[in-house]
Amino acid sequence: MASIVAQFLNGLASASTLFLIAVGLSLIFGVTRIVNFAHGSLYMLGLYAAYSLIDRFGPTPLGFWGGVIGAALLVGALGALVEVAILRRIYRAPELFQLLATFALVLVIRDAVLWHWGPEDLLGPRAPGFAGSVAILGKPFPEYDLLLIAVGPLVLVLLWLLLNRTRWGTLVRAATQDREMVGALGVNERWLFTGVFALGAFLAGLGGALQIPREPAQLFLDLTAISDAFVVVVVGGMGSIPGAFLAALLIGEIKALCIGLGTVTVGGVAISFSKLTLVVEFIVMAIVLIVRPYGLLGKPLAMQRGAGAxxxxxxxxxxxxxxxxxxxxxxxxxxxxxxxxxxxxxxxxxxxxxxxxxxxxxxxxxxxxxxxxxxxxxxxxxxxxxxxxxxxxxxxxxxxxxxxxxxxxxxxxxxxxxxxxxxxxxxxxxxxxxxxxxxxxxxxxxxxxxxxxxxxxxxxxxxxxxxxxxxxxxxxxxxxxxxxxxxxxxxxxxxxxxxxxxxxxxxxxxxxxxxxxxxxxxxxxxxxxxxxxxxxxxxxxxxxxxxxxxxxxxxxxxxxxxxxxxxxxxxxxxxxxxxxxxxxxxxxxxxxxxxxxxxxxxxxxxxxxxxxxxxxxxxxxxxxxxxxxxxxxxxxxx
Amino acid sequence: MEAAARMTVLAVENLSKSFGGVHAVRNVSFAVGAGELLALIGPNGAGKTTCFNMLNGQIRPDSGSVRLGGREIVGLAPRAVWRLGVGRTFQITATFASMTVRENVQMALLSHHRRVSSWWPRAARLYREEADRLLERVGMAEQAERACSVLAYGDLKRVELAVALANAPRLLLMDEPTAGMAPKERIALMALTAEIVRERGLAVLFTEHDMDVVFTHADRIIVLNRGTLIAAGRPADVRADAEVQAVYLGSRGHG
Amino acid sequence: MKARRHFLAIAAALAAAAAFAAPAAAQGTIKIGELNSYKNFPAFLEPYKKGWELALEQVNAAGGVLGRKIEVVSRDDNGTPGDAVRVAEELVSREGVAFLMGTFPSNVGLAVADFAKQKKILFIAAEPLTDKIVWESGNRYTFRLRPSTYMQTAMLVPDAAKLKKKRWAIVYPNYEYGQSATRAFKELLKKAQPDAEFVTEQAVPLGKIDAGAVVQAIADAKPDAIFSSLFGPDLARFVREGNTRGLFKDTPVFNLLAGEPEYLDPLKEETPEGWYVTGYPWYGIDTAAHKRFLDAYQKKYNDYPRLGSVVGYATMMTAVEALRKAGSTDTEKLVAAMKGLTLDTPLGPITYRALDHQSTMGAYVGRIGKKDGKGVMTTYTYADGARYLPPDDEVKKLRPAE
The missing domain is CATH 1.10.3470 (ABC transporter involved in vitamin B12 uptake, BtuC)
Structure with a gap:
């Protein structure tokens, strides 16, 4: 029983992590229809930047949290720059062409990180105030994971408020449904897109920076993160932020379950659920898409080629x-x-x-x-x-x-x-x-x-x-x-x-x-x-x-x-x-x-x-x- | 000629459809005979498009029957309905933007002749004359080589008509055939349609907002209001119908 | 039509570039082709490159070998077997290298080994750990420097058996290296200690360990000891999570490779005390051979060597000694020279066994701890690779006949 509860909490912590990786991608896709391959690279940058900032300011509460937020802001600013300098020029290109630009960015960012931070994995400090563990039903559970479990829903709520209670949010939601409409309303679509891209990048950076106490900054993060992010976004329904949350929860818990089950013998045949973790999120995605062709909470998309294409x-x-x-x-x-x-x-x-x-x-x-x-x-x-x-x-x-x-x-x-x-x-x-x-x-x-x-x-x-x-x-x-x-x-x-x-x-x-x-x-x-x-x-x-x-x-x-x-x-x-x-x-x-x-x-x-x-x-x-x-x-x- | 005297092509009986408790179409019955132009009119939201989409299989009715030449077609997919000889044009034109005008018609002909599974021959060389004859008939022969994506809207409507005629249909379903066209073009297109219908003995069911078009070209008119058929008959009769005047002609604010 | 012409132009330009851009080879040098996944595994391979560059510099400063200077043509193989074989083709057919060396991941190593067999050209596999490269898929033209997964696992087993722990948990990265290590460990431990049980096995996707859940699952299995073959980021996450959750408090852990600076150094404050590992304590090896290497390395790079540096250095030295012994760049003579070739490396003398082409390079086995906030091996002994290989008749059975 205690084990099940503990694994459930582990699943929640992973779910929060997955949600934070994915939510920015979902937002960006929902509004701009850009399939941003570089999202994982932004996540990776968040982790590296946070490492450097915390290293500079010291692992005090201020240094740590300041470093996390600072890293996310830096990545957000980079996102804005990328949008203005590159993506803005190719919105009218054929469908998915932006994907090519973001793929190029993946290559550039990977080498830039290698050049600046070097090849060695960089394990950051523990979070001040959340360094230890607390006993839950007799099992030690990291305090920081509890914090993460809270941060996921918190970000969800804040985003919901931003999108539903502000004028900017209303415009973003309108753009999600109908890009031309927003243009017709006299809103400067360009800056709206820049803003959304920057926010998405900020969230990616934040997701990365928050992982500092859990995983080292390293050069493969971009690919693992982008793969996770895509799966979560698609399972949830593209553009749906609550959907992304639900999907993260589903995948986080199923993974924890697979690991918790380990090897199970059914009728003399040993099934290794642990080995299944290699691919389980893709199995989940395949099943979800077969049953619900637009993900858990997604809606059918308007034609991919909008006007102007x-x-x-x-x-x-x-x-x-x-x-x-x-x-x-x-x-x-x-x-x-x-x-x-x-x-x-x-x-x-x-x-x-x-x-x-x-x-x-x-x-x-x-x-x-x-x-x-x-x-x-x-x-x-x-x-x-x-x-x-x-x-x-x-x-x-x-x-x-x-x-x-x-x-x-x-x-x-x-x-x-x-x-x-x-x-x-x-x-x-x-x-x-x-x-x-x-x-x-x-x-x-x-x-x-x-x-x-x-x-x-x-x-x-x-x-x-x-x-x-x-x-x-x-x-x-x-x-x-x-x-x-x-x-x-x-x-x-x-x-x-x-x-x-x-x-x-x-x-x-x-x-x-x-x-x-x-x-x-x-x-x-x-x-x-x-x-x-x-x-x-x-x-x-x-x-x-x-x-x-x-x-x-x-x-x-x-x-x-x-x-x-x-x-x-x-x-x-x-x-x-x-x-x-x-x-x-x-x-x-x-x-x-x-x-x-x-x-x-x-x-x-x-x-x-x-x-x-x-x-x-x-x-x-x-x-x-x-x-x-x-x-x-x-x-x-x- | 009276409808009864014609050979019945399409017979609709007690057709009903509701969406989430709202009756879009309720117990509608009518028939279209060969060589006849039947107009389906009614104010916005009367259920015309729903009715239309049930006839060619895009929407499945809750109850009722649709018979084409005596054969029940409820439950068939649009492509199967087409195979039975139903041509269709859309309110917002639907053509193949990456093809020329002629290729659009050829495409329909290829499907009609069941050639879409062939991988070897050059599609552009097949049924070329047949396509050109159809284009000639709708007055688009000169533009056969142009891309559909660059045509004027009225011309696209003509292309659609040619496409709809490609399977030698018994019945044409035309949803707002003249929507979005200049008045002069409207009259011309409907005159053309009427001519083709008479020469080929087709049955036509069309919806239309433009009352001039309706009263000039329809042989008979049926009027739908809030999903229910409220009148049917020759134009003069319908024009004189008190209920129609009350709910529809009296409030023609929709242009 | 015009676009087609454009394609034609590209094709022509490509052909021309490929045909005429062959670099002029310096006369009289011996060219060696080197390929590795530099951009995929830079943490190991940057030091590796420095290692062979140091050796190359020393050899050429001493006049080269066979009276000629050595030139290394080095390429990035993009970490994929397909690209690696193309690069190998390029090195052989365009650069005209005498033989090939390098590679890091096992699948790339195996692909290049098979290419070497097909092309009948010598290949010195520097780093791939897979047992197959010298055993099941071994061939006449391929020799391997580093101690294999099997050997390094075998080095840990004596200490593991000594503890007499009954319930073992195993965690490994879910690919051939981790699978082989797990298989070898279970087999060898059972032999040494028949009452050992394996209570849980966690196969984690490489680079994507869900550390919290894995640590929890292992703790729930209540093991007496743990065997792990994790490395890199997976290891770091596993260690931190295990420390936080107290998994390692009373449970000894055996972890392949974790004493290598590449994987130990990033742990810093987090370094778990007392783990049994294989590794490379560069700070404490006081043989003359190592001292010479260490001094030269630190002087040239102003940095300490990693295990990759030693591997790179020893790979280059192997190449030089093979040339010296063969007295020629002829492949058959080189292959003959490689069989039984003995040379000195910073880790001590090694021999390329004629039997299976595996070198007897060993590794340091010991325990790790913290010193000034850094992870170090606190106790260690050199385990000579020659002592951790299966008996010759078993090896013969594993290896296909030539």
């Missing part, structure tokens, strides 16, 4: 000139082994693989209008499918190259059935949940998948063991894949997919089964991602769970957005640019993350519709002026 112009299928250009690229690539260095071939294989991966992601993001945060799952299923069939079933490599993608397609068929029932960020997060579940299986199933170490000895057959031979295989597969995807794009099926995205109402009224169309698209994209994954595995000779980790999914997103999400060549250019930049910068500089981030920021600001999208927009003319096979952008009619 560019509208895609009609795409014209490939003409002869386009076919020639494609063949010219193909010929240039085919000449690479003869003309380039051996390393150029190695790098080109990576680029080709990612180009196909990005193209498959674009296929669901563009025509089908479904953003995926978990596309790496299918890349990984293709890679693991091929590798396991080779190693465990002893199939010839050539056969596994065809069957691996089939595994990916089957996975996509299964998960896609649930995914297509959702839309927008909820859909994206459900793909992430499924990807994390698949990842955790590969990560933990040591005997079969090789666990976290993965599988080695995944080499191609003898005739393909030379880099040049493998390059040509990759080129053939990728070229065929890209060609097929293009072909499908301009086929009746591709049109129907686009129809479902453009106007679900009209599509339904002319007999199109949108859910089915999207599900098929998900399977197609999964299969092509699987081809890329299988090729990737054989090109490296080994695979490990990182092939399906979140970071791989994010890389895919970055490539697609970098190139231009509504362009067919965009993902190819994005993949080439990203992979090449990373390779080149990482080879030549120490703080390569920061430089890569800065480069991406530059591209974001200079090409606010992606590289190809922007070029097409510049070069394109009016009604039908989009370059062949490209899609241009125009402002939606007012």
């Amino acid at each position: 560019p509208v895609e112009l009609p795409a014209r299928p490939d003409g002869r000139a386009m076919a020639l250009a494609g063949l010219a690229v193909l010929a240039a690539l085919a000449a690479l082994p003869a003309a380039g260095t051996p390393y150029a071939v190695v790098l080109a294989i990576d680029i080709l693989v990612f180009a196909l991966f990005a193209a498959s992601l674009q296929f669901i993001m563009g025509p089908a209008g479904m953003v995926s945060f978990g596309h790496a799952a299918y890349f990984g299923l293709g890679a693991y499918g091929a590798a396991l069939l080779l190693k465990r079933a002893g199939l010839p490599m050539e056969a596994t190259l065809a069957l691996g993608p089939l595994v990916a397609a089957l996975g996509a068929a299964l998960f896609g059935a649930f995914v297509v029932r959702l839309s927008g960020v909820y859909l994206a997060m459900l793909t992430l949940a499924f990807a994390q579940i698949v990842w955790s299986i590969a990560f933990q199933w040591d005997a079969f998948t090789g666990g976290s170490n993965g599988l080695v000895g995944v080499w191609p057959s003898g005739w393909l063991s030379g880099k040049t031979a493998f390059y040509f295989l990759t080129l053939a597969c990728v070229a065929a894949g890209v060609f097929l995807l293009r072909r499908i794009h301009f086929s009746p099926y591709g049109y129907a997919l686009r129809a479902g995205r453009d106007s679900p109402l009209r599509a339904d009224a002319i007999g199109l089964d949108i859910g089915r169309l999207q599900w098929v698209a998900f399977v197609i994209a999964g299969a092509f991602a699987g081809v890329a994954g299988a090729l990737a595995g054989y090109s490296k000779g080994s695979i490990s769970p990182e092939v399906m980790a979140v970071s791989r999914s994010v890389d895919g997103l970055v490539m697609v957005l970098l190139g231009g999400v509504q362009t067919l060549s965009g993902p190819l250019v994005g993949a080439a640019a990203f992979t090449w930049l990373q390779d080149t910068i990482a080879r030549n500089t120490e703080y390569w993350r920061a430089i890569l981030g800065a480069t991406i920021l530059f591209i974001v600001l200079a090409f606010p519709q992606g590289i190809v999208g922007q070029l097409a927009a510049w070069l394109g003319s009016r009604d039908r002026g989009a370059p062949e096979g490209m899609v241009g952008w125009r402002r939606r009619r007012a």
Whole structure:
């Protein structure tokens, strides 16, 4: 009994922590619709800044609490700066493009923190006045955790008052429901957004700073925090602050429960609930989203593309000139082994693989209008499918190259059935949940998948063991894949997919089964991602769970957005640019993350519709002026 | 011609729907015959749109029956209703913004001919002439190559009409077909609709705010007030109906 | 069309850049390729880099080896096996390095090891702890410097068995390192003390320990002793939470790696007294070899060495000695030289066993405590790695035939 109470209190303390991490993200998304990847970085900065401030002023009550508040204020100010300097310039970019900018910020902030604070973990002092523990039913319980349990609801109440009892709050709530309306009311939307972003950043910083007595400041915090924050926000319902609180409570308690249960033997089978903590929040998220497609307390969102967002112009299928250009690229690539260095071939294989991966992601993001945060799952299923069939079933490599993608397609068929029932960020997060579940299986199933170490000895057959031979295989597969995807794009099926995205109402009224169309698209994209994954595995000779980790999914997103999400060549250019930049910068500089981030920021600001999208927009003319096979952008009619 | 003399295309009986205890539509019955334009009118909030959305399956009625050519269609999804020969236009136009005018019509034709599962052929080359004929019919042939996202509103309405005609429907459901258009365009569009209806023997049910349009083009009119049918008949009869005048014509403050 | 042309331009530029940007190699130097996850694990790898740079400087100041200077081409592998293999390819095919060394996480180490086997090029794995890299997945071309998870666990078991504690709780980071450590500990302790029981096992997600709940769950299991393989932030959170809740008051704790400055130093005031750990007490090793290393290191960097520094230094020394013994940069000669190679390191002499390519580098085993508000190892002895490996016939069974 005492144990249950203690674990319940532990759960409450975690819940408060989770809520504080997530609430700012929810607020920012609710008003600005920005999916802020850098939220975890702001949280991390809060922790580091608080460490430094408390270190300077000493761990006296004033020094400590002053340091915590000071850190949060600093992070809030940084948030305002970021909004004004960067995000404000790209609000009118295509949906989710801001995500690219915030991703770049993650890279920059990570390196900046490393540069300023160094690599060592920094464990801060205990909170003065809350250093010890009190006995609750005979179990010692940290005083600071009790404080945290109180702070969560306190912040919830203060935010509620701010949003419901002040004029500013009224405007923010109005903006959550209808952005244009606020503009029409004569309110300066810009400063409202800046204010909200600063407040969100302040809350992230506060969440971080308050963790000082509980965890060391360290460089991985940004990623763990952002993942937690997204899960909480989505489970709660995006933009709903009470929802975020409820979600934090749910996840905090379920985790504590899993840890408290430890290993339980049911009917002779030992189930380790402790191991489940690796992925439990994603299982919760998947279940919640399947049952409640808008989270616990969320409401259906207005269309993701608000007014002012560019509208895609009609795409014209490939003409002869386009076919020639494609063949010219193909010929240039085919000449690479003869003309380039051996390393150029190695790098080109990576680029080709990612180009196909990005193209498959674009296929669901563009025509089908479904953003995926978990596309790496299918890349990984293709890679693991091929590798396991080779190693465990002893199939010839050539056969596994065809069957691996089939595994990916089957996975996509299964998960896609649930995914297509959702839309927008909820859909994206459900793909992430499924990807994390698949990842955790590969990560933990040591005997079969090789666990976290993965599988080695995944080499191609003898005739393909030379880099040049493998390059040509990759080129053939990728070229065929890209060609097929293009072909499908301009086929009746591709049109129907686009129809479902453009106007679900009209599509339904002319007999199109949108859910089915999207599900098929998900399977197609999964299969092509699987081809890329299988090729990737054989090109490296080994695979490990990182092939399906979140970071791989994010890389895919970055490539697609970098190139231009509504362009067919965009993902190819994005993949080439990203992979090449990373390779080149990482080879030549120490703080390569920061430089890569800065480069991406530059591209974001200079090409606010992606590289190809922007070029097409510049070069394109009016009604039908989009370059062949490209899609241009125009402002939606007012 | 009287309705009874025509072949009945759509027969609605005792249709009811309430939202949270409020009766949006109560025991409504009417029929539309082939070659007939039936106008559904009523003040704002009378239940016109609810009624409409129940006919093509967007909303499921609480009770009542909707028969299309004798077949019960309550419970079918909009896409299934469409397959049975019902074309639909929307109050706020719904077209595919990333496609050209012609492609919008081609899309409907592809669906009609059950070709949306093909992955290989070029969609833009299929049913091109058929699409152009439909565009020609609604006067949009010259703009076939333009993107729907850049069209004038009246033109979009015409595109919608062409799309709605693509599955050779028996019945057209037109929700406020002339909303948002200039008066001249309204008359032209409805004249065009009436012409097409007569030549193809379609049945049309439309809602409309513009009384000039209604009384010029409708063969018959049914009037809805607070969810209940209060009058039905030829324009002249409806115009003369005391109740209609009281609740509706007398208070036409809604433009 | 135009955008396509743009793509073409990028492709061409890329090809050109890759084709023509090959750096001119300094004539007469021996090039060694080094790759590591510098940006992913900077706490360990910044000192590591300083370590090998110091060794490199010393070797070249003394005229190099085989009459040639050594040049190290170092790359960041981004912490992923995929990128690591590409970097390795680049080092081999573009830089033309004689062999490869480095890597930190086990999955990256294993991937590069397998690449080495495929490419038939020598690979000296500096840091990966996984047993597999020399056993189940061991290969002819891969040698590993650091004592493995198994070895370091084995070093703690004698003390653990001596306490005669019956009820053990285990906590570990939920990935291969933690799993292997747990497996090895249970196996070895059972052998030494058959009545040992394991009353709870807590597998925490790496970097995301829910310390309060984990400490509570362990306390509720009422263990007599605890075995942990936590490190880094997880360790810090576990320690603070356990201190606050009094978990460690009467319960001895054995924690792999916790005596390494990388993980011990951040604990400061929080350092738990009396824990049994493996580690590196740089402040108290009074061998001549270590003293020379310590002085040189402090002089060059004005900082104290971490364990990573020693690993980096010893890795570089291994490379140099292998070249010296082989008398050539030929891979087969280098592999032959590595088998049974003996050299001096700051931790003492080590041998790369011909049997399984594992070096006999050991670790310091002892207990930790606080001194001037800092964590230090208070008592310690050097555990020679050679004594903590399974019998040769068992090892032979583990390792695939060449």
